[in-house]
Amino acid sequence: MSNVEAEVADFQADYHRLRGEIAKVIVGQETIVEGVVTGLVVGGHILLEGVPGLGKTRLVRALAQAVHLKFARIQFTPDLMPADVVGTTMIIADNEGGKQFEFQKGPIFANIILADEVNRATPKTQSAMLEAMQEASVTVGKQTHDLSSPFLVLATQNPLEMEGTYPLPEAQLDRFLFKLKVTFPSRDALHTILDRTTGYTAEDVVPVLDAERIVRMRRLALDVPIARHVQDYAIRLVEATHCDHPDAPDITKKFVRYGSSPRGAQSLIFAGKVQALIDGRFNVSVDDLKRVARPALRHRLILNFEGEAEGVSSDDIIEDILTKVRATA
Amino acid sequence: MTTGEHNIQRVVDRLGRRLQYQAALSWALRGTLAACLIMGFITLGYRLWWFTELTVEYAAWAGGMLILLATALGILKRENRIALASRIDQANSLHDRLATAIELLQRDENHSDIEQAQIRDAVKHLTQANVAIAAPWTWPREIGWVIAAIALLFGINQIRVSAPSPLPPHQLTVALSPKLTTTTAEATPALTPKRGTTAEEVIEEDAESQLAANDAERDALTEGDKAALDVLNQLNLALSELAKSPETVDPREITNTANAVDEAIEQLAGNPARQAQEEMFEEKLAQLAKAMEKTAPKALRNPTLERHVQELAKVLERRDYEAAAEKLEALMELFSKLPKREQERLAKMFESLGERFKSQLQKDLDKLRNKRDRLRKKEQEQGRLSKRDRSRLNRTEKQLDRLERQQEERQEPHQKQLDRLSKDMQDLANKMRRQQQKQERGQKKQNDGPQQKKNRLNKRSAKELAEMLRRMGKRRKQRRAGQKLKMKMADMKELLQRRRRSMKSGRKRLQELAKGRKAKRDIQNKQQSMNQKNNPGEDSGLLLRRRQEGRQSWTRRNNDDDTGAGRTRGQMLSGKQTDLEAKTLEDFVDGKEGKGTSTREILYGAAKQGTRVRGYGKVHIDYSMRASRQMEDEKIPAGYREYVERYFRLIRTR
Numbered sequence: 001m002s003n004v005e006a007e008v009a010d011f012q013a014d015y016h017r018l019r020g021e022i023a024k025v026i027v028g029q030e031t032i033v034e035g036v037v038t039g040l041v042v043g044g045h046i047l048l049e050g051v052p053g054l055g056k057t058r059l060v061r062a063l064a065q066a067v068h069l070k071f072a073r074i075q076f077t078p079d080l081m082p083a084d085v086v087g088t089t090m091i092i093a094d095n096e097g098g099k100q101f102e103f104q105k106g107p108i109f110a111n112i113i114l115a116d117e118v119n120r121a122t123p124k125t126q127s128a129m130l131e132a133m134q135e136a137s138v139t140v141g142k143q144t145h146d147l148s149s150p151f152l153v154l155a156t157q158n159p160l161e162m163e164g165t166y167p168l169p170e171a172q173l174d175r176f177l178f179k180l181k182v183t184f185p186s187r188d189a190l191h192t193i194l195d196r197t198t199g200y201t202a203e204d205v206v207p208v209l210d211a212e213r214i215v216r217m218r219r220l221a222l223d224v225p226i227a228r229h230v231q232d233y234a235i236r237l238v239e240a241t242h243c244d245h246p247d248a249p250d251i252t253k254k255f256v257r258y259g260s261s262p263r264g265a266q267s268l269i270f271a272g273k274v275q276a277l278i279d280g281r282f283n284v285s286v287d288d289l290k291r292v293a294r295p296a297l298r299h300r301l302i303l304n305f306e307g308e309a310e311g312v313s314s315d316d317i318i319e320d321i322l323t324k325v326r327a328t329a
Numbered sequence: 330m331t332t333g334e335h336n337i338q339r340v341v342d343r344l345g346r347r348l349q350y351q352a353a354l355s356w357a358l359r360g361t362l363a364a365c366l367i368m369g370f371i372t373l374g375y376r377l378w379w380f381t382e383l384t385v386e387y388a389a390w391a392g393g394m395l396i397l398l399a400t401a402l403g404i405l406k407r408e409n410r411i412a413l414a415s416r417i418d419q420a421n422s423l424h425d426r427l428a429t430a431i432e433l434l435q436r437d438e439n440h441s442d443i444e445q446a447q448i449r450d451a452v453k454h455l456t457q458a459n460v461a462i463a464a465p466w467t468w469p470r471e472i473g474w475v476i477a478a479i480a481l482l483f484g485i486n487q488i489r490v491s492a493p494s495p496l497p498p499h500q501l502t503v504a505l506s507p508k509l510t511t512t513t514a515e516a517t518p519a520l521t522p523k524r525g526t527t528a529e530e531v532i533e534e535d536a537e538s539q540l541a542a543n544d545a546e547r548d549a550l551t552e553g554d555k556a557a558l559d560v561l562n563q564l565n566l567a568l569s570e571l572a573k574s575p576e577t578v579d580p581r582e583i584t585n586t587a588n589a590v591d592e593a594i595e596q597l598a599g600n601p602a603r604q605a606q607e608e609m610f611e612e613k614l615a616q617l618a619k620a621m622e623k624t625a626p627k628a629l630r631n632p633t634l635e636r637h638v639q640e641l642a643k644v645l646e647r648r649d650y651e652a653a654a655e656k657l658e659a660l661m662e663l664f665s666k667l668p669k670r671e672q673e674r675l676a677k678m679f680e681s682l683g684e685r686f687k688s689q690l691q692k693d694l695d696k697l698r699n700k701r702d703r704l705r706k707k708e709q710e711q712g713r714l715s716k717r718d719r720s721r722l723n724r725t726e727k728q729l730d731r732l733e734r735q736q737e738e739r740q741e742p743h744q745k746q747l748d749r750l751s752k753d754m755q756d757l758a759n760k761m762r763r764q765q766q767k768q769e770r771g772q773k774k775q776n777d778g779p780q781q782k783k784n785r786l787n788k789r790s791a792k793e794l795a796e797m798l799r800r801m802g803k804r805r806k807q808r809r810a811g812q813k814l815k816m817k818m819a820d821m822k823e824l825l826q827r828r829r830r831s832m833k834s835g836r837k838r839l840q841e842l843a844k845g846r847k848a849k850r851d852i853q854n855k856q857q858s859m860n861q862k863n864n865p866g867e868d869s870g871l872l873l874r875r876r877q878e879g880r881q882s883w884t885r886r887n888n889d890d891d892t893g894a895g896r897t898r899g900q901m902l903s904g905k906q907t908d909l910e911a912k913t914l915e916d917f918v919d920g921k922e923g924k925g926t927s928t929r930e931i932l933y934g935a936a937k938q939g940t941r942v943r944g945y946g947k948v949h950i951d952y953s954m955r956a957s958r959q960m961e962d963e964k965i966p967a968g969y970r971e972y973v974e975r976y977f978r979l980i981r982t983r
Binding site: 003004005008220223224225226227228229276279281282284285286287288304305306308309310327328 | 425429
């Protein structure tokens with residue numbers, strides 16, 4: 001076995017170990033866990049959407065414990081200010097009795113950030129995260145501070161209780177790799193959850209990966225080759241989300257106001273590469289792209305009034321696009 | 330490149346070949362379908378006298394070429410290797426391993442470790458690649474169409490249309506022709522405005538004499554024509570009775586007679602197809618005459634000969650064929666007296682005219698005959714033919730035989746006649762030439778015997794042509810007589826119908842008149858009773874006196890030659906012009922008994938028509954879209970826009 005084959009095998013093994021650790025705390029939700037781990041590997045931020053009590057925050061905490069990274073949680077509220085997130089310059093007394101301004105880092109200076117109920121904060125505070133999410137750096141005053149790698153934002157939002165919330169602007173939504181919808185667990189999963197959480201003992205999550213390993217895994221993932229026709233498929237998928245594109249299916253033309261940006265295609269390819277490695281392959285396939293298309297594109301489609309009135313969801317449109325767009329041009 | 334990498338390409342190429350074969354078959358079937366359709370059309374034309382057998386032969390060759398071309402086109406269609414590899418990947422769940430490997434192999438650059446690993450992975454999974462699954466063998470969908478087209482072609486090939494046999498001259502028209510000359514002449518006034526009366530008179534006089542004449546002619550007629558003649562007699566009788574006493578004729582009888590006349594007219598019209606053929610031939614002959622008239626001055630250069638030919642052309646153009654036959658005979662008489670050069674010119678003219686009106690089939694036949702004669706002559710000269718010439722002779726004879734049969738079976742009669750005419754004209758020209766040669770030789774030998782023989786030959790050819798023209802003239806006369814009879818019968822029928830209509834309208838007028846008198850009597854009685862009621866003391870004698878006075882004054886006015894026209898007026902139903910209230914007429918409309926529409930139902934119906942019900946969802950979409958469009962067009966702060974959008978979100982259907 002050559003080096004690359006061994007590396008891929010290690011990647012698979014590490015991935016499964018990580019999943020195993022998370023599975024100690026989170027029951028079911030395999031798709032969500034897979035999505036979150038994919039985001040961790042390729043450095044893509046994840047938006048988790050689901051009603052309260054489904055374990056979103058717990059999942060993020062479990063992940064932070066399993067990867068042995070610095071974790072910070074920010075509870076977003078309407079009165080949260082940008083300085084509360086990124087940090088602020090304060091007057092600090094030194095040992096000699098003098099006083100000087102010193103930048104105090106905010107909670108964003110961590111590896112894994114849990115932005116809980118991100119849509120409760122004002123747009124001003126939400127925008128404070130824009131630079132951090134895209135550039136992995138924070139600018140305060142005239143000084144730019146780099147964030148440590150890996151840097152991953154896991155934001156949660158509640159689809160109910162729309163009163164007093166500030167929906168995330170399109171620009172910010174576009175910065176998330178995936179939007180994962182956390183669904184209600186099955187009956188068996190609920191049994192397991194109750195068994196685990198209502199007893200005295202609880203299983204501890206053991207760190208299995210460190211930052212260095214995650215960075216190596218990311219490099220390997222980005223090296224995975226992709227054939228031209230597979231890449232072309234990703235592009236055609238994105239094009240099909242645009243209502244003004246001639247090849248767009250009818251459902252897009254009828255219900256979509258704005259389609260996915262090129263970041264959507266990038267997300268598809270990044271996630272496809274991770275999927276290929278998880279599967280033990282050395283190339284991205286069309287099937288990989290199909291598997292990640294829903295979480296990668298659903299938050300990038302903006303429906304028109306007609307679509308909203310008809311109750312059409314982004315997932316329905318993506319589903320239709322996947323059936324209409326052929327694998328080969 | 331390693332063996333494994335070669336193997337990947339070999340597998341992909343195998344799929345490419347498989348797809349090429351399938352495409353070739355599919356295209357070949359498409360070509361076959363097109364060829365079948367073309368062949369079907371050509372065969373149909375061939376069966377229905379449009380195309381010759383040679384055309385069918387060429388079409389068959391073209392069809393074959395089409396199939397070959399289509400097959401070649403199918404073979405030339407090739408997909409690129411990556412697309413083929415992708416197809417194998419999809420069919421065998423290889424997750425684009427082969428396609429990625431092929432693409433990496435096609436790149437010239439050095440492969441990274443992971444790319445090399447990918448190629449190795451593809452080679453490892455090559456055992457799972459099954460080409461048959463990627464391109465399973467299926468019957469092309471065109472096969473059904475091809476089978477249908479072949480069946481259609483077979484069906485078309487089974488069509489047998491027999492040529493209409495030349496019919497003998499119409500016996501009825503011959504039998505009636507002497508009688509028709511008088512009948513037609515007398516029926517002519519019937520076409521004038523006073524046709525009804527005149528025709529009646531003519532018919533009355535003619536009916537009995539015609540019946541007597543018909544008895545003698547009946548025996549010469551066919552059964553069908555006898556029936557037609559009976560109808561004619563019946564019609565004559567009916568008309569004569571009608572002319573004498575129209576009230577005794579039953580209208581139903583007139584209707585029946587009219588129907589029978591219709592049938593008789595149909596029968597007398599004869600075979601329309603044959604008539605059309607004859608007319609077409611006559612048209613061609615007229616064209617020939619025109620051509621003759623045009624070419625004669627240039628071709629002949631002899632005023633006497635030219636005059637004869639021009640006269641022949643004119644009578645031919647007039648379609649006076651009997652005169653044409655006489656002219657032709659006279660021309661032939663003149664021919665023997667002409668000098669050699671002029672004889673040659675006349676012969677040439679006839680030959681070129683004959684050639685011009687020859688059909689394609691006849692031309693083909695002549696070509697083949699010449700070829701055959703040449704080969705036979707060669708055989709006679711050399712004793713035997715080479716193998717190649719022998720096969721050519723056999724083939725020519727076969728083709729000739731087939732074309733002759735085709736000419737016999739399928740050629741249209743008018744074209745046959747035209748070919749025959751053309752052949753006669755060319756024969757005549759040949760014979761003229763031979764006669765000249767013999768004349769020359771005879772002059773040398775000072776021998777008169779052959780000269781007489783030549784004249785005989787010449788006269789015989791001319792006689793054949795003249796006979797044909799006479800036959801045509803006779804047939805034309807018969808046809809025209811038949812048409813006249815048909816017109817005459819149609820006139821009679823129209824007369825009957827008019828008579829019937831007038832009888833009907835007369836009866837109606839009588840009924841109306843009777844009704845009017847009764848109504849007048851009723852009014853008078855009523856008035857009388859009313860007067861008695863109003864003036865009980867006044868006796869009926871006074872009334873009578875007043876009425877007489879009134880009548881006398883009216884008579885006085887009439888005697889003064891004063892009708893009152895222009896000065897008096899009738900009853901003004903609309904009242905005086907200035908009196909608005911009087912501008913009305915009282916009228917009563919009786920209601921109909923039965924169940925009518927109630928007021929409630931009317932109101933309900935109107936309400937139903939006047940209102941529309943539309944789903945809230947659709948209305949909501951319309952309104953919200955209108956609002957959205959408006960917001961896009963105008964500058965509205967984002968905050969307000971959000972409020973509007975939220976409002977529509979809140980009121981949407983759930």
